[in-house]
Amino acid sequence: MNQPCPNDGGTTPSDAYPHSQPNDGRLQGLLSAVISIAEELTLEAVLRRIVQSACQLLDAQYGALGVIGEDGGLSHFITEGIEPDLAKLIGPLPTGHGVLGLLIREPRPIRLPNLHDHPASFGFPRHHPPMRTFLGAPIRIRDVVFGNLYLTEKKGGQLFTAEDEELAVALAGAAGFAIENAKLFDDAQLRTKWLEAGRSIAVLMMAAAREDAAPGPxxxxxxxxxTSGSILALIASPPNEAGQVEVLAAAGDGSMEWRGRLLDLDSASVRSVRSSGKPVTSERAAELLGPAFGGLAGPSLLARLGTDSAEHGLLMLARSKGSLPYTSLTKEMVAVYCAQSSLALELANAHKIRERLILYADRDRIAQDLHDVVIQRLFAAGLNVQSLGRFIDDPSGSLRIRAITDELDATIKELRDTIYSLRATVGEGELLSSRILNTVRRVSKSLSFAPRISLSGPIDSHVPAALAQQLLAVVSEGVSNAVRHAQAAEIDVAVSAGGGSLSVKVSDDGRGIGNPDGRSGLANMEDRALNLNGTFRVESAAGRGTRIYWSVPLNRAGAARVP
Structure with missing residues (x-):
């Protein structure tokens, strides 16, 4: 339990200091300290109360509690006795060097008459107050070392005694239980906060769908x-063929500067996040999120917004310099939040499509009624009025009848125009995403299975009408080729907008095609891509299926050069 410590003449064990049983007053002080620690609920409050209670109990001028992070260094350092202004002058908090690091490597109590005489002493930064006497004790949660309690400068210029050491060890033991309870409480609070965030997004999306608003990303x-305590949050599209992503939404510091930007993210991290669905973190934003984030020196997090079958892009979070890193629990809950948000976006989009279909069906019914009922009645009324002319000899009466029939003819013409307009609006107002779904279903009607369809990015809002027609033609031709020639058991269709491009991928597990250049449908798709300054390629092997890739530029304003 005792750590060798240096003395004036060298190093001697801490038992060299006289031992004595703590008196009743100090035991009462220890009990009061334990009770005061147990009164706190949150982890931050518990840690601060531990340091304050230790300084008061052991008459230390300065105290600190260092939390050991996942990398073995100090991830969190709470001080007592140093004023905030002085702390700013001192600079960054310790990370675990010197005697502080010794306690991390060898978690047992250590008591020193003079810090500077110890071989592991690392020295102090400029503006740091002088510290000589030292007492440290590890804080354990069950069998795991959570952190260390550090005390320096016993008041009155005295040395820390063996009794002080015993009290510090006892307080550290009680602190371990309080910290464990506080961690459980904080974890529960964090889970609740993220679950509530996901629920609020679902409620907001459904309310917006009913009101025909679209807060979306x-x-x-x-x-x-x-919810994350970040300074910046970005939603980006899935990467294009060049690996770039487009920022679709932003919140936080300088968010206006980020919207619409193309970013080069770390490709390995993006692939890992998109394939596994597990968020990744980094101590510095630029390491994970690329050079564009060079001005952000704090921790960062990258997560997939969506699922394997419905990807809506990526969520990027960044904290300020010196902030705590994103914990493993935060990563876990961000993944849950992203899945919930993706589902909410899907449901809101489905609700919007359903509402539009109801509207279109109603318009179609009105058009049908106008055509089959109203126009026929007007036509019959016109014939009856016209037949009255045989019974009227007065020229003015005949003119009046002719005027009425002309008015009825004009009304019938206007009704026909209205019917045409209603039916045309149904086709033109339909969301592009639903038109893609309908196209795939129509072309694959003869199959015994339904192709898998994945839509990602702002397809409904960023793709202009002329380009949408080109896209639908490519989807139709690609799926039709797979249906007619592949003899496949599975067909996948993926359409994505973002990263400055509009892309289509149609893949199957069929027999493959021996000579892709010989098929006119593929040549048509290639011509459409080249006319739009895009790219087209086909990958196929006998018995291993076919993959068709079609991609064209799409600028941030949603305008593309369409011939």
């Missing part, structure tokens, strides 16, 4: 920003 970014 902006709301997801804003909620993630507040």
């Amino acid at each position: 902006e709301a997801v970014a804003q909620t993630a920003l507040k």
Whole structure:
């Protein structure tokens, strides 16, 4: 239990200091300290109360509690006795060097008459107050060392005694239980906060769908920003063929500067996040999120917004310099939040499509009624009025009848125009995403299975009408080729907008094609891509299926050069 410590003449064990049983007053002080620690609920409050109670109990001028992070260094350092202004002058908090690091490597109590005489002493930064006497004790949660309690400068210029050491060890033991309870409480609070965030997004999306509003990714970014304690939250599209992503929504510091930007993220991290669905973190934003984040020196997190079958892009979070890193629990809950938000976006989109279909069906019914009922009645009324002319000899009466029939003819013409307009609106107002779904279903009607369809990015809002027609033609031709020639058991269709491009991928597990250049449908798709300054390629092997890739530029304003 005792750590060798240096003395004036060298190093001697801490038992060289006289031992004595703590008196009743100090035991009462220890009990009061334990009770005061147990009164706190949150981890931050418990840690601070531990340091304050230790300084008061052991008459130390300065105290600190260092939390050991996942990398073995100090991830959190709480001090007592140093004023905030002085702390700013001192600079960054310790990370675990010197005697502090010794306690991390060898978690047992250590008591020193003079810190500077110890071989592991690392020295102090400029502006640091002088510290000589030292007492340290590890804080354990069950069998795991959570951190260390550090005390320096016993008041009155005295040395820390063996009795002080015993009291510090006892307080550290009680602190371990309080910290464990506080961690459980904080973890429960964090889980509740993220689950509530996901629920609020779902409620917001469904309410917006009913009111025909579309907060979409902006709301997801804003909620993630507040819940995670970050300074910046970005929603980006899936990467294009060049590996770039486009920022679709932003919240936090300088958010306006980020919207619409193309970013080069770390490709290995993006692949890992998209394939596994597990968020990744980094101590510095630029290491994970690329050079564009060079101005952000704090921790960062990258997560997939969506699922394997419905990907809506990526969520990026960044904290300020010196902030605590994103914990493993935060990563876990961000993944849950992203899945919930993705589902909410899907449901809101499905609700919007359903509402539009109801509207279109109603318009179609009105058009049908106008055509089959109203127009026929007007036509019959016109014939009856016209037949009255045989019974009227007065020229003015005949003119009046002719005027009425002309008016009825004009009304019938206007009704026909209205019917045409209603039916045309149904086709033109339909969301592009639903038109893609309908196209795939129509072309694959003869199959015994339904192709898998994945839509990602702002397809409905960023793709202009002319380009949408080109896209639908490519989807139709690609799926039709697979249906007619592949003899496949599975067909996958993926359409994505973002990263400055509009892309289509149609893949199957069929027999493959021996000579891709010989098929006119593929040549047509290639011509469409080249006319739009895009790219087209086909990958196929006998018995191993076919993959068709089609991609064209799409600028941030949603305008593309369409011939």
